[in-house]
Amino acid sequence: MASETEYVTLVSSDDYSFVVLRSSAIKSPAIKRMLDPAYGFAESKTNTCHFENINGLVLEKVCEYFYYYQKHKDSKDVADMDFPIELSLELVMAADYLDSTVPFEENSKRRQDMLI
């Protein structure tokens, strides 16, 4: 149960489930943390994350972005991903919620140091 599976499930506030590759989902530091078995939070036990504040429509786009990013991250001159204009605000908020890269990196490094 606590093992790291290849796929993880992301569940939206309106109960839509998205099964995505773990490797793509952990693009989001928040998700990565949730699923980190080292901490042993509930999410990492079940390999499932519930998002109470993101609906299915938005979460679908987020998942799509995860894959889009994973596919193109090493190539150059990639066109921006297309998304419906009416979702933009909600997407920005979701992105803000899921992505807090800077301190995450920093803290992660220091924790590594601390534990030798």
Added chain:
Amino acid sequence: MANQRQGLNVPDIDFETTWGVLEKAFLEIHTKNASALSFEELYRNAYKIVLKKKGEELYNKVAEFEARWLSSEVRMKIVATITPPLQLLTEGSGGRALSSTAERRTAGENFLRTLKESWEDHGVCMGMLTDVLMYMVSTQAQQHAANDGTDLEKDRVYCTDHRQPSIFAKAMGLFRDQILGSLDRPNGTQLAESLTKVILDQIQMDRDGEKIDQHLIKANVYMLEGLYHSDQEVEEEKLYLQLFEPHFLSTSAAFYREEGERLLKESDAGTYCKEAKRRIDEESDRCRSTISESTTPKIQKVVEDELIRHKMKGLIEMDSGVQYMIDNDKFHELGLVFELESRVDARKPELTKAIVSIVQDMGAAINKAAETTSVAPPAPAGQDDAGEDKPKAGSTRQINQQTAAALKWVEDVLALKERFDVFWKTSFNSDQTISTALTRSISEVINAFNRSSEYISLFIDENMKKGIRDKSEAEIDATLEQAIVTLRYLQDKDIFETYYKKHLCKRLLLKKSQSIDVEKQMISRMKIELGNSFTLKLEAMFKDMTLSEELTGGYRSHIARLGQADTKRVDLSINVLTSMTWPLEAFRGAGEDERESRNNLLFPGSIERIKTGFERFYAERYSGRKLTWQTNMGDADMKATFPRSRNGKPMTHDINCSTYGMLILLLFNDLPTTQSLTLEEIQAKTNIPLNDLKRNLQSLAVAPKTRFLVKEPMSREINPGDRFRYNEDFSSKIIKIKVGVVSAGNKVEGEKERKETEKKNNDSRGFAIEAAVVRIMKQRKELSHAQLLTETLTVLSGQFRPDVNMIKKRIESLIEREYLERLEEAAVPSYRYLA
């Protein structure tokens, strides 16, 4: 904006309620029950609070929560491990003695383990907490960025004081304050201090050879390295650097100071070196495995200071120190000493000093030995004057003894150098500094001995005459090289030249040299080593020899052409020597008056004819040259028949003897066998100087193997009135007999001779100095006294080291003769050259 957020499911929330949820979750995290919690829920709650601009309150709440947790739960756990043995340890000085090592070790390890675990738990929990509070942290960071310039999402600001440390740093600081900063009990010591003491105690156990848990200590050290004195996290203010390292270094210094002293007292130098090296390695290992690598250079320095720098002198001077090592060829131990000192100082002052003084001591011993042997039978010259009854043979032995002393001296010096060269190579890693010091001290040894020049020349002489007889080319080469080596160190090369010329002269004229080739090799070696001018005169001597051979040949054919060939003709071979080049006084007897009589020798007719014949021949060839006969240096081959030589039958011998000997023997040619001549009669008939006559008669009438004459009365000494006659009973199995003349061999100079050599030498030095001064002044025109002195010394250093007083005298004399004048107006004493 706010409305839109509502749309993202952010209901109005109550801070206290939300915090309540978080606080409860944090407690779960600290008690390792995270699996019951949803990260997303906590994250979302923190997110909400921050969005409600309650970030600062959240921050403070978290800090408060952590402080409470640490100061109660965690601290209690740690304090509980401070058991009596540790209390004793942390309280004061007597602690170590009052409890057993084992007790302290277990207690210490317990303490360290708990602390380590607490720290690690704290780290993990804080990691989880900060992750959950990631949103708060990230906005904090963005706030920092915003204050740096860019205006980013101002509505998220929760905290106006941008110098607030990150929650993680804050948590670390809390650990420092609440745990390390707290007292182990009321009025007790700070835990941090206890920690330092416990670690030091454990390290001490390690040094004493007990097993300790290195990882445990390392983990704690790591903690100290991860914590800072203030929340600003300044690198220099690491707790490790502030709380631990200074104590560690000072206790280590004290420990090694004591250990060094103990080792110096209790063990020998070799062990000390090994121990010191082991300790140094051990400390650097300890830094790697137990403490922190950053301390390595510092502790190295401490150990080096205590065990090497401050102890080197004591170590070298120990009974089993460097002196002992050298005496007993302890190459390895010497290598260790060398290694140790080169660790702290590339110049190795102590070791070098010790080596120099040992070389000088050993050298002084050699010099002293040579002096004692040569003087042991007190002053031979004085004895001779005192009483003629003293056996001559004794005096000969004495001379041999001195020669042997000279040879021994050179060999000893070479052996000394050889020995230290081996040390230098095997133990001192061919170190440059030590090499220089060795060269200097050996040179001092050689130059401290006032007869070194003479002895070195004698050494070469002895080898040329005997030493190289049965040697291979390589061995000869080595011998020559040895001679050159000593020569290299010699300062007074001019004195050496004088002696060498004298010795070479004898070798060439008396045909004592084993090989002219080797002689020439030696000269060319000297040429390389000492320069052209040094060997000029020596080479001239060889040239004279070659010319003389040609001359002899020329004369022979000249005689043949004249048709004077008759059976009774005496063959002549001659050496014409340039008087300036050859040190002919080497052959001169002691008395001045004898020289006068030399030319008035009375030759028998056949010899006289030859002599005048050659003089005529020479005058024809080289007009304007004057020949002076050095009859005392010549030798002659004769045939003599003795009636009962071979088992009572007659036998003819080839006799080789000196010219004087020949003259004496010729007298008996014309005499009836029974008739005898007195000493006075012989002298009157030959006009040989008395001393030379006595010496020759001694070899002809006293020496057992060449007793061609019978002396009456039979005694060793030749006295006035002694009678000599032909020895009919002479018998010998050898056909060719060489008559040695007493004291013809090379020997150490007597007192008188040496004084003369010195005087001569001083004279020639005087000339050399004058020449140098004039040359310098001619070039410079004007020069201060000091500068002139320096330059003169430099110019002459290749030949000898001039005495400053002598230079001054020479300058005076040059001024008198108006080569130079004093500059009156100059500030410092100066001279001007007068063209």
